[in-house]
Amino acid sequence: CKLVILLSGSGSNLQAFIDASRDGLLPDVEICAVISNKAQAYGLERAKQAGIATVCIDHTQFASREAFDAELQVCIDSYHADLVVLAGFMRILTPRFVRHYLGRLINIHPSLLPKYPGLHTHQRALDAGDCEAGATVHFVTEELDGGPAIVQAKIPVFPGDDAAALATRVLSKEHTIYPLAARWFAEGRLVLQDSKAVFDEQVL
Ligand code: GRF
Numbered sequence: 001c002k003l004v005i006l007l008s009g010s011g012s013n014l015q016a017f018i019d020a021s022r023d024g025l026l027p028d029v030e031i032c033a034v035i036s037n038k039a040q041a042y043g044l045e046r047a048k049q050a051g052i053a054t055v056c057i058d059h060t061q062f063a064s065r066e067a068f069d070a071e072l073q074v075c076i077d078s079y080h081a082d083l084v085v086l087a088g089f090m091r092i093l094t095p096r097f098v099r100h101y102l103g104r105l106i107n108i109h110p111s112l113l114p115k116y117p118g119l120h121t122h123q124r125a126l127d128a129g130d131c132e133a134g135a136t137v138h139f140v141t142e143e144l145d146g147g148p149a150i151v152q153a154k155i156p157v158f159p160g161d162d163a164a165a166l167a168t169r170v171l172s173k174e175h176t177i178y179p180l181a182a183r184w185f186a187e188g189r190l191v192l193q194d195s196k197a198v199f200d201e202q203v204l
Contacts, residue, residue: 002079003029003081004034005084006085008041010088017182033053035076039058082186106150106185112136112154118145122164125157125166132157133157
C-alpha cells in the first residue's frame with residue numbers, strides 16, 4: 001500500500017509512521033513521499049532524515065485553491081498513492097480534490113468528533129467543561145472534519161489542564177491510532193462504504 005503524507009508543520013504524526021514502519025508495525029505500507037505546502041515545515045526534515053522523497057508545493061504561488069489542489073493532485077498521483085494521509089495539513093481541500101480521493105483519503109483531528117470540528121479544539125473542550133478529550137482518525141469527505149470516524153482515542157481531562165497540556169497528551173495518542181488506521185487500510189480491512197467506515201475483523 002503506497003502512502004503519500006501531506007503536512008504543514010512539525011510532522012510528529014509523520015514521525016509516528018516512520019517509527020512504526022521501522023518497528024515492523026506497518027508491514028504492507030510504503031511511505032512514498034511527503035508533501036508540504038510550507039517549505040519550513042519540520043516534517044520535511046523528518047522525511048529527509050528517513051530517506052523519504054519530499055516535495056514542497058507553496059500554496060501562495062497559486063491564483064486559486066482549485067489551482068493549488070490540481071497541482072497537488074498531479075504530484076500525489078505521480079507516486080501512485082493508494083492512501084493519502086493528512087497529517088497536520090493546514091489547508092481546506094476543494095470538493096473536486098476530495099472526490100478524487102474519496103475512500104482513500106484520511107485525516108486525524110484532535111477532538112472526539114463530531115465534537116469540535118475546526119480549530120482550537122482543546123480550548124473548546126476545556127471551556128465546555130468536558131471530562132474527556134481525544135483524537136479521531138476519519139475518512140475525509142467534503143464536510144470539514146465531518147467524514148466517518150475510523151478510530152478514536154480518549155484521554156481524561158485533569159483538573160488544572162490547560163490547552164497545551166491536553167494537546168500534548170492527545171498528540172501522543174494520535175501517534176498510536178494513526179499508523180494503526182493506516183495498517184488496517186493497507187490490510188484491506190477498512191473501507192469507506194455507503195458513507196460509513198466499515199471495518200472487517202474477519203479479513204486476515
Ligand atoms: C495534530 O494535532 C493533528 O491532530 C492535527 O494537526 C496536528 C499535527 O501535528 N490534524 P504534527 O504536525 O503531526 O506534529
